[in-house]
Amino acid sequence: MRLKILLVRVSSLGDVLHNLPMVADLRRHFPDAAIDWVVEEAYVSLVRLHPGVRRIVPFALRRWRKSLGSAATRAEIGAFWRSLRAERYDLVFDTQGLLKTGVIMGAARLAPGGRKIGLGNRSEGSGYEALSRIFHTDSIRLDPRTHAVARARLVAARALGYSVDSAAEFGLPAVDGAPPPAWMPAAPYVVFFHGTARAAKKWPSAHWIALGRQLAPMPVLLAWGSAAEKIEAEAIAAGLPQAQVLPQLSMEEAVRLARNAALAVGVDTGLTHIAAAFVRPTVEIYADSPRWKTEGNWSPLIVNLGDQGDPPSVDQVAAAALALLGRA
Numbered sequence: 001m002r003l004k005i006l007l008v009r010v011s012s013l014g015d016v017l018h019n020l021p022m023v024a025d026l027r028r029h030f031p032d033a034a035i036d037w038v039v040e041e042a043y044v045s046l047v048r049l050h051p052g053v054r055r056i057v058p059f060a061l062r063r064w065r066k067s068l069g070s071a072a073t074r075a076e077i078g079a080f081w082r083s084l085r086a087e088r089y090d091l092v093f094d095t096q097g098l099l100k101t102g103v104i105m106g107a108a109r110l111a112p113g114g115r116k117i118g119l120g121n122r123s124e125g126s127g128y129e130a131l132s133r134i135f136h137t138d139s140i141r142l143d144p145r146t147h148a149v150a151r152a153r154l155v156a157a158r159a160l161g162y163s164v165d166s167a168a169e170f171g172l173p174a175v176d177g178a179p180p181p182a183w184m185p186a187a188p189y190v191v192f193f194h195g196t197a198r199a200a201k202k203w204p205s206a207h208w209i210a211l212g213r214q215l216a217p218m219p220v221l222l223a224w225g226s227a228a229e230k231i232e233a234e235a236i237a238a239g240l241p242q243a244q245v246l247p248q249l250s251m252e253e254a255v256r257l258a259r260n261a262a263l264a265v266g267v268d269t270g271l272t273h274i275a276a277a278f279v280r281p282t283v284e285i286y287a288d289s290p291r292w293k294t295e296g297n298w299s300p301l302i303v304n305l306g307d308q309g310d311p312p313s314v315d316q317v318a319a320a321a322l323a324l325l326g327r328a
Contacts, residue, residue, distance in 0.1 A: 013270030102132030193266025195229035200288035
C-alpha cells in the first residue's frame, strides 16, 4: 500500500530546514510514500528543492493576519483549507507543536485507520503549546534536550517503529545549474550571515571587519533582510575594501548564495544553517543561544564555536575559517 503522509511544519526558516531529514528517513523506510508538506509561503522555495516532497500546501498566516477583513484574503484562506482537505492521509505529522499547527493537523482528513502524530512535550527553549496535543492520536515524548534535526526524525521513527541510525540527509541538490545572478562573483567568495532578529545573538560589527581582513583578498558578500541589517552590512563593508553589500534577496536567491559559497560564516540563523545543510564549509557562531540545539553536527566541514553567553573570539573564528579554506 502506498502511504500518503502530510508534514506540518510551517516556520521558521531554520526549523523548516531542520525538518527536511525526516523526509529522507520516511523515504528510506517507505520508498513509495507520497509526502506532502504545509509550510509558510516564504519557505516554499526551500521545501520545493527536496525531490522527496510531492506536494506543497502554502500557508500565509503572516500575510493574512494583516488583512483578515479583505475578501481576497478570505478567499485565499478558503482555498488553503480546500487544498489541505483535498487528500486523505494515512499519517499526519505536526513537528512544531503550536496551536496553529495543531489546528492545521486537526483539519487534515485521514484515510481509514489513519493517525495524527505530534510532539508530546516541550523541548528546552521552544515555543511549544501543550494544547496542540488535543489534535493528536499519538503524542511522542522526547528528551527536552533533543537536537532540532533529531527531534522530527525521532517523532517519525518512534511512531512507525524504525530506528534513526544514519547521518542526517537534507536532500538538497548540491549542484546549481542556473546561470549566476549579476551580484554573484565569478571568484570563490565568503558570505557573512551577520543578521538575526534577536540582538543578543549578534556578533559585533568590529569582529566581522577584523575577520574579513584576515580572509583578504577573498571577496566577502554581506546579506541582509531588514533596514537595520542593511545598515549593519554597510558599516561592515565600510571597513572591508573587498566586501560587497548585496541587494535584498528573495528566499530562492538567499539559498543560492549559501549553496555556492566557498565559505559561510554566520550567527545562529536560518541562512547559516542552510549553508551547513548544503555541507558548504561553514563556521557557526553561537553567542546567546544553546549550541546543542541547532549546531551542524553532520559534517567535519561545519565548525561550531561559542555557546550561550560565551561568544567566540575573532581569532577563534578566523582560525576555523582559514583551516576550512586550507589556509591555516
